[in-house]
Amino acid sequence: MTGSSATESPLLGRQAECAAIDGVLESAREGQGSVLVVRGETGVGKTALLDYAAARAGAFRVARVAGVESESELMGAGLQRLLGPALIEEAWRLPGPQRDALQTTLGLREGPAADRFLVGLAVLGLLSELAEQRPLLVVIDDAQWLDAVSTQILAFVARRLAADRMAMLFSVREPGGDADLDGLPALPLGGLGDHDARRLLSSVIPGGLDEQVRDRIVAETRGNPLALLELPAAMTPAELAGGFGLPDARMLSGRIEHSFVRRIEALPDDTRLLLFAAAAEPVGDMLVLIRALERLGIAVGAAEPAESAGLIDLGPRVAFRHPLVRTAAYRAASARVRRRGHAALAEATDPEADPDRRAWHRAHATAAPQEDVAAELASRAAHAQARAGAEAAAAFLERAAELTPDPRRRGARALAAAQAKLDAGALDAAEALLAVAAITPLEVADRARLERVRAHIAFTRTRGSDTPALLSAAARQLEPVDPELARETHLEAMWALMRSGRFGRPGGVPAAAKAALAQVGDHPVRAVDQFLQVLVTRGTQGHTQVARALETFKREGLRRDNIAWCWLACQLAMDVWDDGACAAMAGGLAEVARERGMLTVLPFALNYSAAHQLFDGRFDLAQRLLQEADSITRATRNVAVADFSILLAAWRGDRDRTLGMRERILTDATARGEGFAVEAAEWAAATLYLGYGEYGAAAEAARRAYEPEGIGFTVWVLPELIEAAVRAGDAATAHQAFEQLAERSATSDAPWARGIEARSRALLSDGGEAEGLYREAIEHLARSRVAVHRARAQLIYGEWLRRQNRRIDARVQLKGAFHAFDAMGADAFARRAERELLATGETVQKRTGDPGVELTPQEAQIAQLAREGHTNPEIAARVFLSHRTVEWHLRKVFTKLNIASRKELARALRAIEPATA
Numbered sequence: 001m002t003g004s005s006a007t008e009s010p011l012l013g014r015q016a017e018c019a020a021i022d023g024v025l026e027s028a029r030e031g032q033g034s035v036l037v038v039r040g041e042t043g044v045g046k047t048a049l050l051d052y053a054a055a056r057a058g059a060f061r062v063a064r065v066a067g068v069e070s071e072s073e074l075m076g077a078g079l080q081r082l083l084g085p086a087l088i089e090e091a092w093r094l095p096g097p098q099r100d101a102l103q104t105t106l107g108l109r110e111g112p113a114a115d116r117f118l119v120g121l122a123v124l125g126l127l128s129e130l131a132e133q134r135p136l137l138v139v140i141d142d143a144q145w146l147d148a149v150s151t152q153i154l155a156f157v158a159r160r161l162a163a164d165r166m167a168m169l170f171s172v173r174e175p176g177g178d179a180d181l182d183g184l185p186a187l188p189l190g191g192l193g194d195h196d197a198r199r200l201l202s203s204v205i206p207g208g209l210d211e212q213v214r215d216r217i218v219a220e221t222r223g224n225p226l227a228l229l230e231l232p233a234a235m236t237p238a239e240l241a242g243g244f245g246l247p248d249a250r251m252l253s254g255r256i257e258h259s260f261v262r263r264i265e266a267l268p269d270d271t272r273l274l275l276f277a278a279a280a281e282p283v284g285d286m287l288v289l290i291r292a293l294e295r296l297g298i299a300v301g302a303a304e305p306a307e308s309a310g311l312i313d314l315g316p317r318v319a320f321r322h323p324l325v326r327t328a329a330y331r332a333a334s335a336r337v338r339r340r341g342h343a344a345l346a347e348a349t350d351p352e353a354d355p356d357r358r359a360w361h362r363a364h365a366t367a368a369p370q371e372d373v374a375a376e377l378a379s380r381a382a383h384a385q386a387r388a389g390a391e392a393a394a395a396f397l398e399r400a401a402e403l404t405p406d407p408r409r410r411g412a413r414a415l416a417a418a419q420a421k422l423d424a425g426a427l428d429a430a431e432a433l434l435a436v437a438a439i440t441p442l443e444v445a446d447r448a449r450l451e452r453v454r455a456h457i458a459f460t461r462t463r464g465s466d467t468p469a470l471l472s473a474a475a476r477q478l479e480p481v482d483p484e485l486a487r488e489t490h491l492e493a494m495w496a497l498m499r500s501g502r503f504g505r506p507g508g509v510p511a512a513a514k515a516a517l518a519q520v521g522d523h524p525v526r527a528v529d530q531f532l533q534v535l536v537t538r539g540t541q542g543h544t545q546v547a548r549a550l551e552t553f554k555r556e557g558l559r560r561d562n563i564a565w566c567w568l569a570c571q572l573a574m575d576v577w578d579d580g581a582c583a584a585m586a587g588g589l590a591e592v593a594r595e596r597g598m599l600t601v602l603p604f605a606l607n608y609s610a611a612h613q614l615f616d617g618r619f620d621l622a623q624r625l626l627q628e629a630d631s632i633t634r635a636t637r638n639v640a641v642a643d644f645s646i647l648l649a650a651w652r653g654d655r656d657r658t659l660g661m662r663e664r665i666l667t668d669a670t671a672r673g674e675g676f677a678v679e680a681a682e683w684a685a686a687t688l689y690l691g692y693g694e695y696g697a698a699a700e701a702a703r704r705a706y707e708p709e710g711i712g713f714t715v716w717v718l719p720e721l722i723e724a725a726v727r728a729g730d731a732a733t734a735h736q737a738f739e740q741l742a743e744r745s746a747t748s749d750a751p752w753a754r755g756i757e758a759r760s761r762a763l764l765s766d767g768g769e770a771e772g773l774y775r776e777a778i779e780h781l782a783r784s785r786v787a788v789h790r791a792r793a794q795l796i797y798g799e800w801l802r803r804q805n806r807r808i809d810a811r812v813q814l815k816g817a818f819h820a821f822d823a824m825g826a827d828a829f830a831r832r833a834e835r836e837l838l839a840t841g842e843t844v845q846k847r848t849g850d851p852g853v854e855l856t857p858q859e860a861q862i863a864q865l866a867r868e869g870h871t872n873p874e875i876a877a878r879v880f881l882s883h884r885t886v887e888w889h890l891r892k893v894f895t896k897l898n899i900a901s902r903k904e905l906a907r908a909l910r911a912i913e914p915a916t917a
Contacts, residue, residue, distance in 0.1 A: 191223025501675020
């Protein structure tokens with residue numbers, strides 16, 4: 001790397017970068033999975049560094065792939081090329097659901113669309129197994145051109161390497177890059193220093209070079225190695241001698257690519273067409289290329305001028321000298337050449353082995369609308385979706401719409417593509433396709449579905465106050481053509497209205513929903529219709545109607561078509577204080593989501609499960625569930641359906657975190673017009689202030705949190721408001737809030753409802769009546785799963801007893817409350833109980849534990865799963881790690897707990913639970 005030669009090494013001046021690559025490989029050899037994303041502009045030497053890594057890998061098995069611009073919309077194609085037949089054959093080692101998901105995504109079996117992150121878990125498991133046998137180096141070049149599905153899956157894997165003998169190296173072009181790789185360890189690659197740049201330039205220019213010209217080239221290329229090597233080759237001797245006609249100020253990547261384009265344009269016609277066909281065939285399959293050349297009437301020997309020019313190498317696999325050569329070969333071709341090349345490749349592609357790619361080539365070989373090509377694309381869309389998700393289906397349907405001659409059919413396909421784009425989260429693209437569909441003569445049913453997609457886009461963008469009316473209008477259009485879908489859309493409109501809360505504008509939304517519901521009579525059968533009935537007749541039937549709807553929903557089971565309503569089901573269960581039903585549904589959804597790998601749904605289930613663990617006083621477990629949900633949300637780049645982190649922070653008495661989150665939520669939610677989020681944030685603030693005994697602030701926050709027409713946790717705000725108002729001396733507000741609470745809890749027999757109502761009534765009562773109600777509240781709450789509110793009842797009762805000068809009796813209740821809060825980690829409430837105990841003259845003994853034993857949240861989660869009897873592969877599937885990483889975490893747990901086997905876990909964990917619960 002330091003010596004001079006006729007042509008300097010492409011790694012000239014890259015000693016530090018090479019050392020970083022060596023470090024990644026060494027970490028992988030030692031069983032510490034390592035990742036590095038090499039970022040830099042075109043031509044700066046990213047590929048050379050990856051080549052260096054492959055050459056240095058030695059005993060490693062190397063799996064390599066490069067993104068290809070022409071295939072960036074063929075979802076899953078990059079992953080298929082990376083794994084290849086040899087690695088895919090190893091999939092038999094995987095658990096059944098993972099194996100099926102991977103094979104479906106790669107087109108090796110038919111089946112419903114696999115969740116992308118179940119596929120990610122399968123790829124992680126597969127690569128981890130291979131790394132067990134022999135260290136593995138995975139190289140992904142030009143990741144910005146990789147299809148979105150492959151990039152997301154590989155990024156998912158990269159974020160979960162820990163104890164695997166595996167290294168992953170990505171190269172990404174900057175500016176632009178790939179957001180899926182953000183946050184991974186990065187190696188920014190800049191240009192060469194002036195000294196090394198001059199050496200490299202001198203190595204490719206025979207004879208003398210005008211010094212001013214040399215310095216200007218070095219300055220303009222900013223030391224970019226490829227530019228230094230390629231640009232002088234495109235300059236005349238006069239330009240080199242005197243500096244005339246030097247490159248202009250265009251983007252560097254454009255100048256480099258233009259250099260390759262000029263060199264390609266100087267080649268014979270057959271050579272240029274061969275280069276295009278090779279560029280458009282991303283797998284590098286020589287047999288496919290030969291068959292395509294035969295159809296083009298071109299001999300393989302036509303590649304000789306390109307090989308002599310150092311542009312391409314036709315070995316067992318087709319390889320371009322640099323990814324930019326491939327890009328230039330593709331972009332330099334005329335439209336006519338592109339169509340000829342894609343047509344030949346379509347004929348050369350086996351329709352049985354690779355029907356999707358064949359259809360894709362046919363589509364790009366077609367200039368004018370052609371129904372048979374469009375129909376083939378449309379027919380492959382479902383298969384593409386099963387392989388690679390909504391993005392793949394959207395790409396096929398979008399191109400199918402472009403090639404459809406019949407306007408009515410074109411509109412229907414554009415609408416289907418818009419729905420697929422929406423499902424994939426590509427909202428701008430979905431809106432553009434809706435605009436195409438809107439100007440076609442759609443059927444009445446499709447016109448109504450168009451409005452529904454438009455409303456869904458608006459709801460996805462903001463979840464704000466303008467979407468209920470849009471959804472309601474779409475539902476009314478659907479009523480004559482698809483009544484069931486219309487009622488589902490009315491339910492979506494009502495749910496959006498509920499989420500808007502104080503920002504909502506009901507308009508005719510409830511009336512329209514009620515009118516649509518009248519079509520099924522007083523006793524609807526489907527859970528969806530029963531949910532709609534609950535929302536449009538709220539306050540008239542109460543608990544019985546909700547219970548019937550929840551029972552129907554549970555009987556129907558969690559299917560792909562009704563999972564979206566599980567959130568509403570949980571909210572309705574909360575509304576009638578049925579914490580058992582809500583916890584069961586959230587837990588069931590979590591199990592289904594884990595089993596099917598539905599990682600876009602799982603964070604929602606984990607959040608609700610965390611909330612119930614919080615109310616049960618198990619803050620540690622709630623924290624682990626929330627962290628897991630957050631890690632999945634970040635990996636999938638989705639927004640969590642509900643996030644109870646702010647409420648956990650409030651119960652823990654973390655003032656700065658709670659109020660900081662509250663401000664961020666209020667700003668964002670107010671801008672969107674989403675009252676639901678505002679209510680949750682203010683509820684958390686009220687809980688925080690109550691813990692600190694700041695009753696005026698608590699009352700204000702609770703008033704802001706309560707939404708009379710809201711559902712779900714809204715009703716749980718009322719007890720906070722009653723307690724805060726009583727302590728702040730605002731009896732009128734407290735009595736009014738209690739009337740609302742009694743109305744909402746009267747129809748429920750749940751111990752939670754009965755205990756909360758008794759506790760709240762006691763706050764407004766005196767003497768013997770108050771004491772009886774406090775005791776009743778504690779008794780009811782002791783039979784519920786809400787340990788935090790049982791402790792709150794003891795605290796409030798103890799405070800009342802002390803003010804009655806019954807210090808001995810007060811100590812009993814206050815001690816119970818203090819020790820419960822202290823064990824949970826509810827620090828503010830524990831300090832409130834401590835102050836009251838001290839006022840009775842009692843000495844306070846705080847909990848003790850072994851401060852030397854502290855498991856990380858992930859270690860604690862894995863230890864708990866192992867304690868429950870799960871195997872390492874089962875744990876790996878639940879926490880989205882490789883089984884080797886699970887083993888590594890368990891070894892650390894055993895070391896910390898000073899144990900030698902799983903048999904000792906239960907005892908060891910029980911010993912430290914008082915310190916971590």
